[in-house]
Amino acid sequence: MGMPAVERLVNLTIALLETRRPMTFEELRRRTGYYPQADPASARRMFERDKETLRSLGIPVETRQDFGMEDPGYLIDRRTYELRGVDLDAEEVAALALAVDLVGGSELGALPLAKVAARAPDPTPIDAPPTRVGLPVTDVDAFAPAIVERRVVRFSYRTADGRVGQRTVDPYGIVRRRRAWYLIGRDHDRDGLRGFRTDRMLDDLTVSDEAGTFDVPDGLDLGAVVSGPDVSPIDVLLDVGPEGIWALAARGAVDDGPAEGEHEVGVRRMTLAGVDPVRDRAWLLGIAPDAAVRSPDTLRAGVRDALRAVLDAHGGGAA
Amino acid sequence: MSRTRVQPDVVRMLTLVPWLIERPGASLEETAKAFATDVATVRAELEHLDFCGLPGLGGGALFDVTILGDHVTVRMADELRYPMRPTAPEILRLLLMATAAERVVGSEVPGLRSAITKLHAALGVAAGAVTVLDAEPDDVVLRLRAAIAEGRRVRFEYRGRDDRSPQQRTVEPWVLELHEGAWYLHGLDTGPGEARMFRLDRLASLERTDEPAESRPPAELPRPAYAPGEGDVEVELRLVSAAGWLLDAVQADEVVQEGEDGSLRVHLRTGSEEWLARLVLMTAGGAEVLRPDGLRERVRSLTQEALARSA
Numbered sequence: 001m002g003m004p005a006v007e008r009l010v011n012l013t014i015a016l017l018e019t020r021r022p023m024t025f026e027e028l029r030r031r032t033g034y035y036p037q038a039d040p041a042s043a044r045r046m047f048e049r050d051k052e053t054l055r056s057l058g059i060p061v062e063t064r065q066d067f068g069m070e071d072p073g074y075l076i077d078r079r080t081y082e083l084r085g086v087d088l089d090a091e092e093v094a095a096l097a098l099a100v101d102l103v104g105g106s107e108l109g110a111l112p113l114a115k116v117a118a119r120a121p122d123p124t125p126i127d128a129p130p131t132r133v134g135l136p137v138t139d140v141d142a143f144a145p146a147i148v149e150r151r152v153v154r155f156s157y158r159t160a161d162g163r164v165g166q167r168t169v170d171p172y173g174i175v176r177r178r179r180a181w182y183l184i185g186r187d188h189d190r191d192g193l194r195g196f197r198t199d200r201m202l203d204d205l206t207v208s209d210e211a212g213t214f215d216v217p218d219g220l221d222l223g224a225v226v227s228g229p230d231v232s233p234i235d236v237l238l239d240v241g242p243e244g245i246w247a248l249a250a251r252g253a254v255d256d257g258p259a260e261g262e263h264e265v266g267v268r269r270m271t272l273a274g275v276d277p278v279r280d281r282a283w284l285l286g287i288a289p290d291a292a293v294r295s296p297d298t299l300r301a302g303v304r305d306a307l308r309a310v311l312d313a314h315g316g317g318a319a
Numbered sequence: 320m321s322r323t324r325v326q327p328d329v330v331r332m333l334t335l336v337p338w339l340i341e342r343p344g345a346s347l348e349e350t351a352k353a354f355a356t357d358v359a360t361v362r363a364e365l366e367h368l369d370f371c372g373l374p375g376l377g378g379g380a381l382f383d384v385t386i387l388g389d390h391v392t393v394r395m396a397d398e399l400r401y402p403m404r405p406t407a408p409e410i411l412r413l414l415l416m417a418t419a420a421e422r423v424v425g426s427e428v429p430g431l432r433s434a435i436t437k438l439h440a441a442l443g444v445a446a447g448a449v450t451v452l453d454a455e456p457d458d459v460v461l462r463l464r465a466a467i468a469e470g471r472r473v474r475f476e477y478r479g480r481d482d483r484s485p486q487q488r489t490v491e492p493w494v495l496e497l498h499e500g501a502w503y504l505h506g507l508d509t510g511p512g513e514a515r516m517f518r519l520d521r522l523a524s525l526e527r528t529d530e531p532a533e534s535r536p537p538a539e540l541p542r543p544a545y546a547p548g549e550g551d552v553e554v555e556l557r558l559v560s561a562a563g564w565l566l567d568a569v570q571a572d573e574v575v576q577e578g579e580d581g582s583l584r585v586h587l588r589t590g591s592e593e594w595l596a597r598l599v600l601m602t603a604g605g606a607e608v609l610r611p612d613g614l615r616e617r618v619r620s621l622t623q624e625a626l627a628r629s630a
Contacts, residue, residue: 006327007367011374013333014398018373032374057330058406082401086441092434099420099431100413109416110355111331112409116438118337118402129424130467134498134542135451137412144407148444162560162581173448174411176419178500179567216445223450241628246476246485250523282601289600289621292629304629309604311622314615 008034012050013059017081022064022073086116094123103133140181140198142205146171149211153183156202167196170214173222184222186214195225233274236284237294242266244290269294281306325360332364332371336382336399344390365391373398410442414449422451423497453500459519460495460502462527467492472509472530476523480591485523490515491532498543507534516543551588554595555609558583562605568598584609596621 015032016023025047029035035043051074054061060080065072088096096117100109117123146153153171158164168188175182181198239259240248245268249255253272260269270291275284277299284293285306293300311317331354338353339345351361365384372381372395383394405413417438421431439446456464466473473492476485491507501518508515514537558565560581566574573586589595596617599606608615 003370004327004367006329006332006364007370009329010332010368010371013329014371014373018398034374054329058409059330059333059403078401081403083404083441084401086437088434088437089430091430092437095428095430096413096417096434096438098424098428099417102420102424103416105412105416106355108412110353111334112405112413114334114338114354115402115405115409116413116441118334119341122342126428129427129464130494131424131464132494132496132498132540133419133423134496135415135419135453137415138408140411140415141408144411147448148407148410148442158581160560160563162579173445173450174415175450175452176415177452216448220445220447222447223452227452239628243484246478246523249476250520282603285603286597286601288625289597289628292625300629304626306603307600307622307626307629310600310602311619311626313604313607314619314622317619317623 009050009054013054013076016061016074016076017078019075022062022066022069022075024069024071024073026071028074083115083118086120088117088120090121090124091126093117093120094126097123098126098128101128102131103135103137105137108137135176140174143171143174143183143198146207147173150214150216151211152188152208152213153185153205155196155205157196158200158202160200164202169194169196172216172220175222175226177223177226182226184225193220193225195222233276234296234299236272236275236296236299238270238272238291239294240268240270240291244287245270247287248272248291277302285310325357325363327360327364327367330403331356332368333399334402335361335364336368336393336396337402339391339393340396340400343392346389347386347391348389350391362386368393372396405442410444411449414438414442414444415451418449419451419453419497422453422455424456453497456495456502459522459525462525463492463495463504463519466527466532467495469527470532472528472532473506473525474528475517475525477517478521480521480594488517489528489530490517491534493534493536494540496540496543501543503543505536505540507532514540516541518543548590551590552592552611552614554587554589554611554614556585556587556599557607557609558585558602559605562602565598565602565606569595592617600625 011032012034015028023031025044028047029043035047037043037046051061060076062075062077063072064075096113100106100113103109143153145151152168154166154168156164157167169183169185170188171183171185173184175184175195182195183198184193184195186192187194238248248270251272253270256269256271258269259267281302284303288303288307293303335350335354339350347358347361351358354361365386368382369384370381380395382396385392414435417431417435420428421435425431436446463473472489474487474489477488478485489509490504491509492504493507494505496503496505501520504517504519506515506517507513557577560583563583566585569587569589571585571587575584577584592614596614599608599618600621608618
């Protein structure tokens with residue numbers, strides 16, 4: 001006979017929370033009546049398994065061996081175990097429930113939400129906007145202890161030009177941008193703020209055992225680290241064939257009338273404002289068969305050079 | 320009486336106690352809903368909890384769990400009056416979900432901003448440590464959202480991945496979705512009368528009509544992901560490292576490091592050669608199509624066309 005494992009694990013948690021001083025295995029055994037096996041080694045093994053199960057669930061079972069103690073003692077510190085002081089109101093609980101729903105994460109989000117809202121009032125119902133957001137939040141689980149508990153990380157990193165090097169970083173936070181995750185933090189060797197794409201990290205992440213070893217500077221804009229320097233946006237004039245008009249219109253270009261000069265029928269001159277000549281260059285290349293940059297000259301020349309490079313990479317030939 | 324097999328969960332049991340202490344008489348159904356599980360599981364876990372408490376000789380001091388009809392009351396459980404702190408991955412996931420939602424619907428959901436601020440403070444995570452920069456809703460998203468709210472059909476020009484020219488569509492809009500940084504509309508394409516997904520950056524000249532939209536979205540909407548199709552062609556590319564971003568835009572079957580310089584050989588399948596050819600153009604020579612010949616030729620001819628147009 002024996003009690004179900006879940007009951008024993010819950011009760012072990014309660015016993016370790018309620019004790020004022022660390023309890024040795026023998027004390028636990030005496031007080032709870034658990035681990036009754038005649039063979040002490042197998043009783044001990046069962047306790048060790050339970051202890052590891054609780055830790056793997058995030059329950060902070062501490063081992064302490066004070067001076068003069070023959071055996072180690074165990075306890076759970078309430079200050080570490082308990083979540084206090086969230087104080088969400090009904091509207092905020094509803095907003096978080098909606099967020100979890102929107103990101104399609106009720107499976108992942110319900111339990112953490114129940115934890116933070118356990119002592120909050122029930123949500124006031126709100127209408128959900130007809131919107132879904134796909135965000136693979138579990139991708140970055142491995143970085144969670146480092147960010148949440150402020151632990152230093154080390155990893156090998158491959159830069160955009162293919163070089164691999166070791167990095168030691170105080171992880172300040174995580175940024176999601178265009179299908180990529182970036183770990184942002186202070187790079188110890190360069191003593192500067194840097195962003196690291198997580199898909200360029202090699203599979204050797206280590207997280208320091210020590211928590212809280214650095215502070216995150218106030219008012220940091222992590223997004224700015226991955227967005228790069230701001231380039232002044234410019235106005236671009238394009239001659240756009242019939243098949244490109246939709247793409248320009250979709251970006252808010254203004255139709256200035258028929259293009260000058262001899263062209264196929266239906267070519268329009270259009271002005272697209274707010275173009276970032278660096279970040280939008282690839283987009284301009286993608287629509288180049290349908291829309292030719294007329295001005296500014298430097299951008300026109302840059303696009304033509306890039307197109308010639310594409311042609312050269314594919315066997316060259318008459319332009 | 321047959322019982323479906325349920326899997327009791329220790330952490331959920333430890334969380335149910337403070338949650339129910341705060342909500343005496345909560346129904347099994349609302350409890351199950353709050354924990355994203357089913358009533359049978361909650362009931363089983365509560366039955367276990369009735370045998371839990373401070374263990375000790377003579378039975379210890381057990382919780383008092385009463386299920387009366389459909390309603391639950393938990394007493395004598397002061398040992399667990401506060402919930403467990405979420406684990407680090409749970410904290411990061413919850414903050415990411417809340418932050419992403421705030422960016423997308425923050426203006427319409429009062430309370431989200433302040434909830435995020437409170438979570439950061441209570442969980443000890445620096446403000447701004449979690450940032451989501453994926454597309455903020457633009458004008459097209461907001462206009463579509465309004466059309467959905469008003470139950471109206473919309474009309475727009477749309478160029479699918481394989482179309483060289485746009486086509487006029489009339490659509491009953493259902494749901495907007497932000498996926499991998501791009502916005503999509505799920506809706507009923509009234510032409511063929513079928514459910515379709517539209518990528519909003521391929522859409523132009525959006526108008527709201529006065530025609531009512533009467534169809535309802537199906538319970539399950541597909542995710543906008545590339546699924547290999549029968550007519551797909553196999554493609555082999557060589558990429559210099561500067562064109563590595565192309566891998567973010569496709570789903571590669573195989574990527575092999577080729578040389579010391581960081582160049583890559585990539586195998587992938589595509590259902591749209593036109594789309595892939597334009598992606599190759601976008602790399603400014605950083606990507607070379609090795610096969611098939613048809614795609615290589617398409618890149619050449621598109622490039623020549625573009626150079627002729629800009630001459």
